[in-house]
Amino acid sequence: MDLQGRWTPGMFDDRVTIALGINNVTDEDPPGCFTCGLNNFDPTTYDAPGRFGYIRFSYRQ
DSSP: OOOEHHHHHHHHGTTTEEEEEEEEEOOOEEEEEEEESSSSOOTTSSSSSEEEEEEEEEOOO
């Protein structure tokens, strides 16, 4: 499960957006893959195991 919250402050005429998010909130491992070599998960479908947080600032001209 992934979560993201975004905020667009009105004082910047809706040009600035700030986003906070967490990927893999529950910290679940991807399903095992027996033909994927040493990774034991399919890197073309899933990111590396574990929780990941981020902050994003966007500006539109």
